[in-house]
């Protein structure tokens with residue numbers, strides 16, 4: 697190989713004089729070996745950087761997706777828990793024993809109710825004792841609930857015979873009753 701045959705060129709990047717056969721064509725540029733190595737290193741570094749960033753992005757996206765899923769699951773779990781709790785509360789409310797309805801009759805005002813109870817009590821009294829009581833107060837010996845007795849003063853009771861009586865509310869005469877089950881002849885014995 698003669699010296700005349702050796703052809704030289706210049707590196708487009710660093711301006712170094714290099715043998716034409718040692719020059720490398722990269723992206724339309726003529727480069728020396730050093731510049732090609734530098735360029736390659738730079739490209740590798742850039743590619744690595746891009747790959748790292750892409751991985752980071754993917755990781756972030758996956759993390760977000762997972763987080764969203766987890767949040768959804770957590771929300772569903774919360775809703776389910778609340779529904780179960782509400783259902784339990786409702787069920788317990790349904791099965792809770794209701795307080796016993798207390799009788800709220802004012803026997804001094806609802807004289808019709810008092811009247812009916814006195815009539816029933818007189819029947820019971822006759823059934824047990826064979827004759828009517830001399831006064832309504834006798835009914836307090838187990839024949840009538842005490843609250844009704846507080847209304848006795850609204851009534852006029854008169855025993856006509858052993859099995860017949862008159863019961864009036866206040867001044868107004870309501871009715872004259874004869875207890876059932878007994879007749880005059882039996883009572884007069």
Ligand SMILES: [Zn+2]
Pocket residue numbers: 707708709710711712727728729730731732
């Ligand atoms: Zn160069």
